[in-house]
Amino acid sequence: MNFKIIGTGSAHPARSVTNDELSQIMDTSDEWITSHTGVKSRYVCTTETISDVAEAAGRAALENAGVDASELDGIICTTIRGDYFTPSLACVLQERLGAHCPAFDMNAACTGFIYSLDTAAGFFARGRVRKMLIVSCENMSKLLDWKDRTTCVLFGDGAGAVVLEAGENLLSIRISAQGSRETMYIPNVNGNSPFNQAPCPPTALFWHGHDVYRFAVTQMAAELKAAIQDAGLTQQDVTWVLPHQANLRIIDASQKRLDIPRDRFLVNIQRYGNISSAAIPILMDEENRKGTFHSGDILGLVAFGGGLTSGACILRWD
Ligand SMILES: CC(C)(COP(=O)(O)OP(=O)(O)OC[C@H]1O[C@@H](n2cnc3c(N)ncnc32)[C@H](O)[C@@H]1OP(=O)(O)O)[C@@H](O)C(=O)NCCC(=O)NCCS
Known part of the structure; x- marks a missing residue:
């Protein structure tokens, strides 16, 4: 269950x-x-x-x-x-x-x-x-x-x-982490402890963009492939892919490593940018309300992010 x-x-x-x-x-x-x-x-x-x-x-x-x-x-x-x-x-x-x-x-x-x-x-x-x-x-x-x-x-x-x-309806799910502080990080708030003597970097996002890009493309394709296999399905069985909306070029490059046509990849990054963990459920809601999904459709969700984390799951739409 x-x-x-x-x-x-x-x-x-x-x-x-x-x-x-x-x-x-x-x-x-x-x-x-x-x-x-x-x-x-x-x-x-x-x-x-x-x-x-x-x-x-x-x-x-x-x-x-x-x-x-x-x-x-x-x-x-x-x-x-x-x-x-x-x-x-x-x-x-x-x-x-x-x-x-x-x-x-x-x-x-x-x-x-x-x-x-x-x-x-x-x-x-x-x-x-x-x-x-x-x-x-x-x-x-x-x-x-x-x-x-x-x-x-x-x-x-x-x-x-x-x-x-x-x-x-959850047919398979995978979550992974490859701990790496350096690749992408946001320092926590500093507070004003009079005893603190450690350096206090500002709270702002830092990344090595090219390293994140490489991780993203590799992991998106690998996680989705593995989740499809875990579900006992083939890539052709996937009706819709809901990828993390970080960069259209990352989505396109991941798609090229998969045997799933580009028109099955749903995208709304144009209007939202990257909203971190909210990206996939916002995309899902927009497409659900448009009537894109039909009963029995197979949805592949795939994401990567800070941590570095990644994951994918296969859902049957009901
Ligand atoms: C960030 C990212 C878009 C940068 O794209 P890129 O093609 O690699 O661009 P580069 O970093 O090589 O920069 C190319 C040039 O554009 C410039 N540039 C960077 N941002 C710019 C901007 N907003 N506007 C104009 N020029 C910009 C750079 O300064 C650089 O100029 P230079 O060649 O004179 O030094 C890309 O690396 C990326 O998507 N990485 C993954 C980041 C990500 O998704 N993080 C979230 C994970 S959840």
């Missing part, structure tokens, strides 16, 4: 920032950003807190599933950065939604949604839950150095959510 997805939801801040707007505040251009990443615009929090965005996505998923918050047996939020160290974003959400179940956050960076599905599958397998809510929600705009054009142009803010019910 594992789960099936019975509802999806998503939300984003009101403010959309175009590449042209960015080129007015830093040395970049729509041409560079589009050709190197595929991103045309991204949503960025202005007056919204990330709890507001998470709540909107969670409510949309509950409504889509026809489930009341009081029926939930667990809430998992995946995020790099909630509004507080404590309470967790999941506890903030539990209070706002009026749920009464256990609630906790997970951080596996951009692979967080897949890590959370694997965690949820364990709760279902042990018969501990009948319905769970997962909300993946990221506030990347507050973790970036907006003077660093090599990183900040790629990201955005938003949230995606799913409601899970006991079922048999």
Whole structure:
């Protein structure tokens, strides 16, 4: 026994920032950003807190599933950065939604949604839950150095959510980690301890872009291939691939290593940029609401991110 997805939801801040707007505040251009990443615009929090965005996505998923918050047996939020160290974003959400179940956050960076599905599958397998809510929600705009054009142009803010019910639709799932602080990292807040004598780097995203790129392309293809094999399927059986939306070039290069046609890869990075763990559930919600998925479709979810983490899963849509 594992789960099936019975509802999806998503939300984003009101403010959309175009590449042209960015080129007015830093040395970049729509041409560079589009050709190197595929991103045309991204949503960025202005007056919204990330709890507001998470709540909107969670409510949309509950409504889509026809489930009341009081029926939930667990809430998992995946995020790099909630509004507080404590309470967790999941506890903030539990209070706002009026749920009464256990609630906790997970951080596996951009692979967080897949890590959370694997965690949820364990709760279902042990018969501990009948319905769970997962909300993946990221506030990347507050973790970036907006003077660093090599990183900040790629990201955005938003949230995606799913409601899970006991079922048999998770056909396989893999999660991996290759611990590497150096490749991509965001230092934690420094505080103001009068005793601290360690160096205090600013809270901003740093990466070795080419190393991340290589890891991403290799792992996306390898994880998806392995998950398909674990499910006892072939690559031709996959109806839709929902890849992490980090860079259109990474998606295209991964696809070339697989035997799955490009038109089965779903993409919305143009309007969102990279929203870390929220990227896949937002994409899933958009396509679900468009009516893209049909009963019996085989979905391949695949992600990579800070850690370095990666993972993939195969789901049957119901
Ligand atoms: C970041 C990334 C898009 C950079 O693309 P790239 O083609 O490798 O570009 P480079 O880093 O080689 O930079 C090429 C040039 O563009 C410049 N450049 C970088 N960012 C720019 C920007 N926003 N606008 C204009 N020029 C820019 C660089 O300074 C460099 O100039 P130079 O040749 O004069 O030194 C790419 O490495 C990447 O996608 N890496 C993975 C990052 C990622 O996905 N992280 C998230 C993981 S979840």
